[in-house]
Amino acid sequence: MSYWKAAQPGDPVVAIDTPALVLDLDAFERNLQRMADALRGRNVRLRAHAKSHKCPEIALRQVALGAVGICCQKVGEAAVFVEAGIGDILVTNQVMGDAKLRRLAPLARKARIGVLADHPQQVQALAAAAQAHAVTLDVYAEVNVGANRCGVAPGDEAVQLARQIAGSAGLRFAGLQCYHGPAQHLRSPQQRAAAIKEAIAAARMTRDAIEACGIAVERVTGAGTGTFLHERDSGVFNELQAGSYIFLDRDYGDNERGEGDVPFEHALFVRTTVMSRATPQRAIVDAGLKASSVDSGMPAVWQRPDLRYVKAADEHGVLATADAAAVSLGDVLMLVPGHCDPTVNLYDELVCVRGDSVEALWPVAARGALL
């Protein structure tokens, strides 16, 4: 439709219209490199989570730096990344319904495709779809290692599910999905370590129980940006699914950093303009909750400790400031989004900047891929 892009490659940064989603390429590339360095020489590979970025340009850079491929949450996302040339994709989710399975299975002709199961019905449906399309799907048993969302219980339930997968024509039992989401944002390093210690124990016990039945557990996969060093060093996990490390949102930035933690830096920003300054105590910016998702709290105002983003409406953000002179009508500010994943999902492109210039626009090609 007839609306415009916030900038074009070659534009000076100061000319970027607002609100816009800005990627600081230098910071982003440092984050990519930090993750590659953290995994170099370890017996653990990265399968970067693409639900954070939904952007093939980013996935290709992650693979170029050593990632085996990506994971994503939706069949529609997987289709976008297959089309972009990513050869190894794990849908870290249960895929229910014929409409989705009809679309998932053919992707396995162009890429290695994995998917999760936590119920016998899902395994039956996946096997039927794989056979109908003459493909093989990698299926992982999802184990509840503490997140209390999806996943069978560790131990016997997982053994039964693994047996069923391993015995199903068209399916390859690929291993265990052991992701502990809530642990990622526990604020203290000690809390995160304790939660993942339990997850590792549950994963190890389950892996050993399955292998005791003569079924190989090739992969134990999971982890996120908040905890991946623990899984890396576990001796149990051999694949990591961190995604947010490339951007580092405000919520991750609020985690207390433990000794040895990787110093990822904020690389994703919402550029915004002060659009109303009707009273000295209040400044209103043009980025509200349709520009920066508030599910994990308000954005932070980058490098402006004197300003606090206190309230979001659809298209307005309210800043509080004690100092009436701190901000003027028309000032441009950078926000650090509270949660990167749903914020990226609000935009059609990332405005990629280096220094003072716009270097590229990268399409958020899988934005809105809900199916």
Add this chain to the structure above:
Amino acid sequence: MSYWKAAQPGDPVVAIDTPALVLDLDAFERNLQRMADALRGRNVRLRAHAKSHKCPEIALRQVALGAVGICCQKVGEAAVFVEAGIGDILVTNQVMGDAKLRRLAPLARKARIGVLADHPQQVQALAAAAQAHAVTLDVYAEVNVGANRCGVAPGDEAVQLARQIAGSAGLRFAGLQCYHGPAQHLRSPQQRAAAIKEAIAAARMTRDAIEACGIAVERVTGAGTGTFLHERDSGVFNELQAGSYIFLDRDYGDNERGEGDVPFEHALFVRTTVMSRATPQRAIVDAGLKASSVDSGMPAVWQRPDLRYVKAADEHGVLATADAAAVSLGDVLMLVPGHCDPTVNLYDELVCVRGDSVEALWPVAARGALL
């Protein structure tokens, strides 16, 4: 990109893939009619707020039933609606920056275009843009009538601003924007009535003060779905900006209904599938916070008082249920979104259903129009 639509016109409703944004056309049309009935024969016109739907098909139906046009929040939205043939558009927002003004002003060649101001700098910039493009812009002084967001103080400040607008070449002083957002969701009818009573008093005083200076105040515009009957009956407001009435989200549904309030009904739903049922106490659906915005709280499960949507992750919703047999893997449920506006903004189209059939797909043409 290569992902799919949730349905096609003519499909049975049961075949709609999930998550999908579903519009119940019968309920939607009843809501449209209820609003038209509520304003018939009154000296108050409707300028429907299109930020809720971002959908030309809906705007055209609102105008066909008597709305003078629409309001919206962004220049990019206005452009979409001008292109769709809407002839009278008010951007209920301050528009800052040359990039935006260069795009706003030319729209006034094809439609009547209004915009707000709450600062002398904005009026100067609007006048310069209007003159540069040889157009006339309707400018409304935004008055803070209780929302404490944008807007000058009632009385003298507004008089000064009106004088400046009225004296600016290229601008027409069109009246006052007096919207009280927070009042819309005060739960009791008495609270809403009290808040709007104050807003009406502030609007009346300000209007009278401006007219005492010999400047006509053609319009006093504002109101939303939660309070519009008060503004309708005020004798001060002569234009209403309700938007959510067409959909009625969970947050509006939670308002206690006062005597005489219009019985709008839920018409917008997120269709979702139970994708994991790994334990008896928990069911996981495939609609998370990328499918139903949680800024105004969790969605409700439609016509299922036994099920509660308790937690949203990116692509997962956690349902709690006391009864293990209440819901099965693969069951399809309908969610009533917590907040319609940002939920609609997550989708590329509305799947419009009537009875058991999909009747149409309506593009959310202004989705993501942030500039």
